[in-house]
Amino acid sequence: MVFNSYTFVAFFAIMLVLHNLPISWKAKKVNLLLASYIFYAAWNPPFILLLWLSTVVDFFVGRALYTQPKKAKRRLLLVLSLIGNLGMLCFFKYGGFILENFVHLTNVLGIDFHPAKPNIILPAGISFYTFTTLCYTVDMYKKKSEPVKSMLDFSLFVTFFPHLVAGPIVRPPQLVPQFEHEHKATRQQLLDGLLLLSLGLFMKVVCADTLLAGTADTFFGSGGITGPLDAWAGVLAFSGQIFFDFAGYSTSAIGVAMCLGFILPQNFLYPYAAIGFSDFWRRWHITLSSWLRDYLYIPLGGNREGKFRTYINIMITMLIGGLWHGANWTFVAWGGLHGIYLWVEKAIRDRPVKRLAVTANGTHVEVVETASVVPVDIPRKRPKSFPYALLTFLLICVTWVFFRSPTFTEAWRILHSMVGQSPPSGPPLLATADLIKVGVVISLMLIFHWFMRNTTVLKTAGKMPWWAVGLIWSVLLILIMLSQQTGKAFIYFQF
């Protein structure tokens, strides 16, 4: 079930009524759990079995990990859990990819091996709920938090429908305590949640699906041999589409949960206003990047084992982060490119540079300071630091070429087209209306991100006069309904 569908509207209305009935908290939790299973089964009912399996195994393994006194046994349990969770993910998500690469390797070695192509359907959101359960078992192994007491609470933690299929990726301490005591939305939470849901749907339905998806699909579907204007418009359109699509989902999910009285972690903080790439990863898919930091980068050694290992650890983290998104080497390249950006940024930041400083009595002295992509004397969000944010955005757009292209050949063709090095194979591709849409939406997006980079929507709405909020809210709803785009899947569902 997707948020932007009539089915969800009906489902959510029923959920709101059920959740506000004068019944026991346990009954409400059972309602929420059943509703979450229905929400998931509405895609493909058989895959609910995988979800159950993952939930049951991790609940019991988690408890055993916490209570088992013998280290060897705890290790064995952890390995079993990791094999179970990652094995399932590997089979469904990477099975075809692994086989394809294995066949390629054997053929290179001269072995004639041509197995039948596996027809594996990817269960929606498997990467998200696998990461959710993985962090629980690892936390139990490290005894970072206490095991969840009831199977009902644990099932709800894994399955709670707003975050189930596309995040935000939640940690046990963020959500489980909220299930321990009765949670019902206050009037304020309901209003805030509905505003966030409207905003999320606006981002998905209007900005991503209506205004940008057509241009991105036309361009990337053309094979990429175009003039630079079409190429940049296509790439910018996808850069906007992927943000609005995914951030739209996260905003809707947070809004839906809030309407029921629950708080989910924030997943996006105006990422296209980032100044530099570490800043970008503090703002883009925050729950995934923090997961990768805590469960991959730090266990690898983080920055504790010297500069060289730090660089390697950053790259490993980004490559695996890339592969998490999809079973294709282009996703790995996307992660790798981000890794290189982070390397360069770190190298510049770590390099001590000498600058002249003016002392109190007016004389110039040489001082040593740490270099950075962003000069250290530029305070956040000064107009003159905007070009750095713009540069960051443009370099990130380059990475999206690998993310969106099905093959490296096509990605290179697009990059060549962007710099005018690929003679167009035919007439211009995109209509003027498409170019205008991309220009206007991307410009407004960048301006909006820049001015909102240190605040939140609800904080801003809280400072505005009520009639202005009402007016803006009505515009969002009118545009959602006028776009007449319902039921389109979110891009991140395929991850």
Added chain:
Amino acid sequence: MLLTYIPGFLNFSLMQTQVSGKSAILALVLVLLFFTSWELYLRHKGVTPDYDDGPELWAHFRGKVYESADKQTVFIGSSRIKYDLDIATWQNLTNTNAIQLAMVGSSPRHMLTDLANDQNFKGKLVVDVTEVLFFSKRGNPKPDEGINYYKHRTPAQRVSFILDKPIESSFAFLNEDKYSINGMLGSLHIKDRPGVYPFLDFPVGFELNMFNRQNMMSADFVADTNQHNQVKAIWGLLKGDPTPPMSGKPLDSVMQSVKADVAKIKARGGEVIFTRTPSNGFFLMAEQHMYPRPAYWDRLLKETSCKGIYYADYPAMASLQCPEFSHLTPKDAVVFTTALVSILKQDKWLSFNTAGTK
């Protein structure tokens, strides 16, 4: 260390804010006011509610092809058969259902292959041929979108379709082609660079789409020659397509593929016939020039060993005039359908359960 800057947990600052209930009420009132005014304005202009002819509606009817052959006939083709077959007339005269699976602007070969590969389809199939689309490369993604949607329809999408039907039948503004944001932007006719594929802005009354997927021209459109000329001008734009007609090996390959698909359906006891619906004016001249009948239509029937009804061979159909050269008016669709049923019954080219037919 770069990644450690990433905050692990959300600051719960979302809860520290205030959105007023008055804002919500104002938003609701404004939304209701806007859509009431918009709907009244469109109704005043003569716009009536219809259905978006998207993959959801197509998939709904694609799922109905499995009834026994004596109860229904499936139609595939391009836009012409969607206008020219009057489904009510067909059902009245044959006492069987007509399942309309044709898709506007696309080749029916996609659907033919889909049905041929579906072991459970054993029914009667009418394939309408618009040469320029039938004998084209499979470039238009619409049929594949529809087929793909049908094959992967989720339970949630089925429920959404059921909920959507009464809503879409009640509001004229729910018309994606005309009154969605993209539809309205397209109708602004912003000048494109030379060579860009144009936005095809058909008049509102030209392409009303019923729930049974029959297309109809509105009475206003039928009466308005200016609107006919607007559509003719769009056909004129398409004349500029430099792609030559398919011939040689690609044509042989298409013939082989159609032959194989037809053979699969016949082998299961299904029946297949081809139709060529009317066209006139410069459209017909271009079609006759680019796709001479012996080389395409006659060869198609010969290769597939199927019967075919070419409108020009039958006096009751030959004189029908398409106001914009390519599709029949609702009134003439009744005439065409009556003639079609009459020919099929007379020549016994499709088997009908005669009990209760008129």
